[in-house]
Amino acid sequence: MILEMLAEALYHGRANEVTNLTRRALAENISALQILQDGLLRGMDRVGCEFKAGELFLPEVIASAKAMHAGLSLLRPLLAQSPSTRLGRVVIGTVQGDLHDIGKNLVAMMLEGAGFEVIDLGVDVTATRFEDAVRQFQPDLLGLSALLTTTMPEMPRVIAALDSAGLRRQVKVMIGGAPVTQHFADEIGADGYAPNAPAALELAKRLQAYRIDNENPSG
Ligand code: B1M
Numbered sequence: 001m002i003l004e005m006l007a008e009a010l011y012h013g014r015a016n017e018v019t020n021l022t023r024r025a026l027a028e029n030i031s032a033l034q035i036l037q038d039g040l041l042r043g044m045d046r047v048g049c050e051f052k053a054g055e056l057f058l059p060e061v062i063a064s065a066k067a068m069h070a071g072l073s074l075l076r077p078l079l080a081q082s083p084s085t086r087l088g089r090v091v092i093g094t095v096q097g098d099l100h101d102i103g104k105n106l107v108a109m110m111l112e113g114a115g116f117e118v119i120d121l122g123v124d125v126t127a128t129r130f131e132d133a134v135r136q137f138q139p140d141l142l143g144l145s146a147l148l149t150t151t152m153p154e155m156p157r158v159i160a161a162l163d164s165a166g167l168r169r170q171v172k173v174m175i176g177g178a179p180v181t182q183h184f185a186d187e188i189g190a191d192g193y194a195p196n197a198p199a200a201l202e203l204a205k206r207l208q209a210y211r212i213d214n215e216n217p218s219g
Pocket of ligand 1: 041044045047048049051052053058061062065092097098099100101102103104106107142143144145146147148149150174175176177178179193194195196197198200
């Protein structure tokens with residue numbers, strides 16, 4: 001019941017109500033993951049469908065996105081509790097021209113929660129900025145997010161920039177975002193694609209597996 005109210009409040013873009021209901025749900029011992037899946041994301045799914053159908057307009061979507069941020073800020077410490085192990089370092093960002101960050105933030109939170117160190121470059125990140133960050137932070141993984149069909153072509157540009165800077169071999173590139181597919185990942189030479197945040201975590205662990213094996217040979 002409370003999660004339905006939360007989905008409804010998110011859909012209507014009522015940030016204060018989302019904050020209060022998220023607090024109440026946590027006080028009722030509902031897990032952060034369930035609040036996310038069955039409350040916040042359910043509300044956002046409805047927003048996405050109605051926006052696509054032309055039944056909702058941009059100001060309403062912006063209000064829902066703000067409400068989403070309000071809810072996520074309460075869940076973040078729970079989803080990203082620092083574990084004792086360090087799985088590796090990830091640089092992540094949303095590609096140039098794209099301002100969508102909710103999904104990228106979720107991926108970052110889940111990676112952090114599982115033990116990755118995450119350096120989040122934010123949104124509208126140029127290929128040069130990604131390249132500089134790989135040089136500066138020497139991450140194991142580079143995560144690229146794109147939500148628009150018009151910004152997906154930025155992903156191969158980032159990979160090309162890494163290539164010409166001689167940095168491509170030192171980092172695994174993983175990509176995701178609503179319009180992105182495995183086929184696209186294969187086409188542009190990314191190392192992996194994940195359709196959602198839990199799958200992104202599994203992928204990141206898989207891409208890092210060789211390193212974990214080397215560090216803990218006994219398992
Ligand atoms: Co925009 N928007 N939007 N929007 N928006 C979409 C993406 C759209 C599909 C809506 C629609 O038509 N149904 C459509 C894109 C169509 C297309 O390209 N084919 C669209 C459009 C058109 C636009 C504008 C162009 C609208 C306009 O101005 N006319 C504009 C573009 C602005 C820009 O970026 N330059 C725009 C603006 C906005 C807002 C600013 C209002 C807001 C974003 C606020 C914010 O992010 N801070 C917004 C929103 C909220 C949406 C929808 C409704 C919801 C996106 C979202 O947050 N979903 C979206 C509709 C939709 O996606 N169904 C839409 C929840 C989130 C948890 O899911 O982001 O998919 P998602 O992330 C998932 C996976 O994709 C994956 O894991 C995440 C978690 O499970 N994932 C990764 C994401 N990144 C990953 C990286 C990985 C791995 C997995 O590895 C590194």
